[in-house]
Amino acid sequence: MTFDKTTPIAFFGATGGCTLAALVKALNSGARARALARTPSKLIDLLTTQGVSPDAITKRLSIVSGNAKDEKAVCKTLECVETGELCQNIVFGIGGKPVFSPNPLKPTLDDPEVCQSTMRTLLLAISSIQYRSPPTLLAISTTGLSSKRDVPILFLPLYHWLLAIPHQDKKVMEDLVLEARSANLLGSYTLVRPSLLTDGSEKEDTKVRIGNDQEPKVGYTISRKDVGKWVWEQWGENGMGRDEKVTLSY
Numbered sequence: 001m002t003f004d005k006t007t008p009i010a011f012f013g014a015t016g017g018c019t020l021a022a023l024v025k026a027l028n029s030g031a032r033a034r035a036l037a038r039t040p041s042k043l044i045d046l047l048t049t050q051g052v053s054p055d056a057i058t059k060r061l062s063i064v065s066g067n068a069k070d071e072k073a074v075c076k077t078l079e080c081v082e083t084g085e086l087c088q089n090i091v092f093g094i095g096g097k098p099v100f101s102p103n104p105l106k107p108t109l110d111d112p113e114v115c116q117s118t119m120r121t122l123l124l125a126i127s128s129i130q131y132r133s134p135p136t137l138l139a140i141s142t143t144g145l146s147s148k149r150d151v152p153i154l155f156l157p158l159y160h161w162l163l164a165i166p167h168q169d170k171k172v173m174e175d176l177v178l179e180a181r182s183a184n185l186l187g188s189y190t191l192v193r194p195s196l197l198t199d200g201s202e203k204e205d206t207k208v209r210i211g212n213d214q215e216p217k218v219g220y221t222i223s224r225k226d227v228g229k230w231v232w233e234q235w236g237e238n239g240m241g242r243d244e245k246v247t248l249s250y
Contacts, residue, residue: 008032009236010077010087012068012094012122015043018140018194019093021228024050026236027060034062034087036077068094068118074125078135086131091231093140094118096166108165116172123180134187138235139177140227141170143193143216143247150193150216150247158196181243188241194227195219195249202226203250210234211247219249 009026013019014035024047026033037043040063047057062080066073078087096109111117119139126135143150144159144167151159159167180186193216200223208226211217227248 006032007089008034008062008080008085008087010090011035012074012077012090012092012118013140014093015039015046017093017095017197018192018224018227018231019091020046020050021225022091022093022231022236023047023228024052025229025232027052027056029232029237030060031236032060034064034077034080036064036066036068036073038065038067040065069121071121071125071128074121075129078125079129086129086135088131088133088135089236090122090135090137091236092119092122092137095140096169098166107162109169112165113169113172115166115169116176119173119176123176123185126180126185134184136188136190136241137177137180137186138190138192138231139173140231141174141191141193142167143195143249145171145174145193146213146216146245146247148214148216150211150218151195152218152220155196155220188243190235190242191245192227192231192235193245193247194222195247196221197227198223200225202229207250209249211249213245213247216247217249222249 011019011023011033014023015037043063044057064073064077096111096114098107099110100107174191177189181189198221202225209217230248
């Protein structure tokens, strides 16, 4: 299913990471979007510094002020009350910030269950809205969750020890997505599992390797910008409508 630029896409987690990069690509490609942000001015500033024009922000982006744990705010993001439009396609990339205290050898997150709690809220919001057909969802997850090894052997201690808490949160989030799909609450899903994320610049397309759950691409890192680029160019413009688990790495 290809993307219809006349209908908006909903973005959750747009003030950072891969989701911000995907939103930048979408707006610069002429797409319309709705985004939930606790501080709308922060999102506008981030988009501006990433090269999105004020005209694109004003005309093609609607920002809802609120928290992703607030079902009413999430519903307002998915459904434009003024026009009755529903966001049929959703990008979810919410994550927490690492916290290295009180035990620096066992880091956690500022909110250890942020992915699963906000995904539950999103799914509750979807269930409360009168969709004619279930929406399509793309969620940013992580490597280390595939049925086969998808991280380098040298990274195994990092993933299974230092990143154990955020990985458990992502695992529960993925399970919620799969359960929602089985219940036909979602029309399709894409779970994106990038390697260790960096703040680097985009690389040539040939540098990004794409795998799946059964044949993952094992690699060390990938930049958030390249993940956002894939989300928009491969999913947003070409790939909506398939159930898949995608690994991305250099």
